[in-house]
Amino acid sequence: MKEDVKRLLVREAIQAREKAYAPYSGYTVGAALISKDGAIYHGCNIENASFGATNCAERTALFKAVSEGEREFKAIAISGGLKGKAATEYAYPCGICRQALSEFATKDLVVLVAKSEEDFKEYRLEQLLPYAFGGESIN
Ligand code: THU
Numbered sequence: 001m002k003e004d005v006k007r008l009l010v011r012e013a014i015q016a017r018e019k020a021y022a023p024y025s026g027y028t029v030g031a032a033l034i035s036k037d038g039a040i041y042h043g044c045n046i047e048n049a050s051f052g053a054t055n056c057a058e059r060t061a062l063f064k065a066v067s068e069g070e071r072e073f074k075a076i077a078i079s080g081g082l083k084g085k086a087a088t089e090y091a092y093p094c095g096i097c098r099q100a101l102s103e104f105a106t107k108d109l110v111v112l113v114a115k116s117e118e119d120f121k122e123y124r125l126e127q128l129l130p131y132a133f134g135g136e137s138i139n
Pocket of ligand 1: 022025027028029044045046047054055056057058092093094097
């Protein structure tokens with residue numbers, strides 16, 4: 001992946017974070033997911049008074065994309081931190097989001113965790129979710 005595309009994706013994740021609805025935790029997350037064809041889908045965390053109904057930013061972006069017909073992805077960028085403040089830590093995707101991504105991603109899906117456009121780390125999904133449980137086990 002080209003560096004300028006990575007930076008663009010990170011910038012869009014940081015922007016998507018502004019839409020987060022997080023009145024309970026005060027922790028806002030944004031995600032930007034790019035398909036193989038270059039379409040970008042955005043997501044934010046959406047909390048609920050019934051905490052278990054909360055949806056993470058990564059799954060918001062993934063479900064938006066899949067519901068629009070996308071099935072193949074190149075990369076996802078994620079940024080999170082205390083509401084209204086710049087990210088001070090890298091926000092890694094939670095276990096459920098790693099599993100949800102692995103359903104549609106190949107092992108080489110690029111995962112960018114960003115503090116800012118200039119400061120982000122790059123992983124492959126396989127590094128974050130080795131030995132993933134997949135559909136081949138139940139087919
Ligand atoms: N959250 C995400 O959006 N993505 C993650 O991968 C981890 C956690 C959200 C859920 C909740 O609204 C807040 O961060 C605190 O857990």
